[in-house]
Amino acid sequence: DTGVSQDPRHKITKRGQNVTFRCDPISEHNRLYWYRQTLGQGPEFLTYFQNEAQLEKSRLLSDRFSAERPKGSFSTLEIQRTEQGDSAMYLCASSGIGWSSTDTQYFGPGTRLTVL
């Protein structure tokens, strides 16, 4: 399978715990995005990498959220001290072998986080 993969697919945690999600993009893509989606809403932009550089981070992303893409390949999203409001689907997407950052984005299956 050469699509975008995410791990885990589901995560249940208790409030206050830390969680980490992983995304493996399509191998030749140099851009990687993280989104959060809650029921009845479209994907909400969280952050964006071009290769290993994190070029933009949403104002919605509190200091409890951090993302890395250390070698320009896979990425991790960590949430520290989780809160019930963090419960959502976390989507990763990748795109682009060229200059345009608005090339088609291909989404992974998502990680569904439930904070109890």
Add this chain to the structure above:
Amino acid sequence: QKEVEQNSGPLSVPEGAIASLNCTYSDRVSQSFFWYRQYSGKSPELIMSIYSNGDKEDGRFTAQLNKASQYVSLLIRDSQPSDSATYLCAVDYMKTSYDKVIFGPGTSLSVIP
């Protein structure tokens, strides 16, 4: 005004009818427009992209773009029950240092057999 707006629906159409989905956007300099389909519990998948004013057809799907009116639509001809899903409009957003894509809230479509 939100960057990308869509009617939340649900929009119900009978099988075989034309479904019309609408989207408006606020950034006048947007150049790239996308329609994604999302089945319940699944991730979004691209249906069509459109960059120029006018119509773009792909099978049963037609995207229409009017940049002057800041309006983009998706028509689905001969609607099938398998088309029942949420349709997300996405628009590139140029008002930050690095352009990115903003998604609308989606329109839920139900095709009734």
